[in-house]
Amino acid sequence: MGHWSNGKRGAALGIVFLGVALAILLLPRVGAAPQAPEVANAPAQLSRQATIAGLEEPGERLTISGTVFAPDGTTPVAGITVYAYQTDATGHYTKTGAMRPPRLQGWARTDTEGRFEFRTIRPGAYPGRSIPAHVHFILWGAGYPRQWVDELRFEGDPLVTREMLAEAGAAGRFAAVVPLERGAERAFHCAVNFRVQKVSNFKD
Ligand SMILES: [Fe+2]
Numbered sequence: 301m302g303h304w305s306n307g308k309r310g311a312a313l314g315i316v317f318l319g320v321a322l323a324i325l326l327l328p329r330v331g332a333a334p335q336a337p338e339v340a341n342a343p344a345q346l347s348r349q350a351t352i353a354g355l356e357e358p359g360e361r362l363t364i365s366g367t368v369f370a371p372d373g374t375t376p377v378a379g380i381t382v383y384a385y386q387t388d389a390t391g392h393y394t395k396t397g398a399m400r401p402p403r404l405q406g407w408a409r410t411d412t413e414g415r416f417e418f419r420t421i422r423p424g425a426y427p428g429r430s431i432p433a434h435v436h437f438i439l440w441g442a443g444y445p446r447q448w449v450d451e452l453r454f455e456g457d458p459l460v461t462r463e464m465l466a467e468a469g470a471a472g473r474f475a476a477v478v479p480l481e482r483g484a485e486r487a488f489h490c491a492v493n494f495r496v497q498k499v500s501n502f503k504d
Contacts, residue, residue, distance in 0.1 A: 336446060336502075337401060338383040338438055346409035352384055352420035353404050359389035359421030361487040362480075364452070367414045368439065368494045373474070376414025377496055379442040383407050384418055386435040391424035409441070422480075422488060425459055432459035437494065445500035450476035452492055 353359065368380045385402035387393055393402040404423075408416040425433040432453045440446035453460055453476060460477055468475035478490045 336438075338385075338405075338407075339440065339446060342381060342383065342407050346381060346407050348408060348411040348415055349417045349419070350384075350406040350408040352386065352406035352418050353388075354419075357388065357404070357421050359424075361485075362420050362422045363483075363487065363489045364418040364420065364435065364492060365489065366416050366418075366492045366494060368410045368416070368496055369414060371495060371497055373495050376410070376412075377442050377444070378410050378412045378414060380410040380414070380416075380439050380444065380496060381407060381441045382410065382416045382494075383438045383440075384420075384435055386420065386423040387426065387433070389421055389424045391427045391433070422454075425457070430459055432457045432464070439494060439496055442496075444496045444498065446502060447497055447500045448502065449494050452490075453477045454490065455479045 355361075364384070366382065368377045368382065369375060370377050383405070384407075385393070385405040387402075388404055393399050393404075395403065404420065406418055406420070408418060410416050420435075423433045423435055425431060434451035434453045436451050437449050438446060439449060453464065455465075455477055456479075464477055468477035473493050474495055476492075478492055480488045480490050483489050
């Protein structure tokens, strides 16, 4: 016994202590779901206005203005991150034909009046399919969990069915099929309202 042995015991205790400390630090992370890419990749600084597709992107210019409301449907919610992604004018999410990660995407954050705005182009419908051209939105923040809302579609699109229009009519100002208005310089504009929910509709 003596010095040598005490030193060994000390080293062993040190290792055990380190192990326990590491376990405490790391355990809560084990099994935690990885962050969704749109959350992980969201820019730190966001404002009401964002660009999904710049002027260099081929297609018809489109501005999407929106407002996010609380579950009551009347109170605007500030500080919601609004993530949007869409196909390009040819109906593709990527240059390779893969679905992800979408090339045309953007993030905005609602202002004090719950408003956001995206500058983009009109999406193209998936080639060879009967799904209307659309823009996807995912919302989170301000105390609300990450959630998707019905994709935005456009009146006048021949792929929008009578059922979709009837559903939109019943949804009133929360319709997911909206009219496209043509403004100055032939640019399109549309407005959409979202109602955020307290419970996520994502399975992951
Ligand atoms: Fe899609």
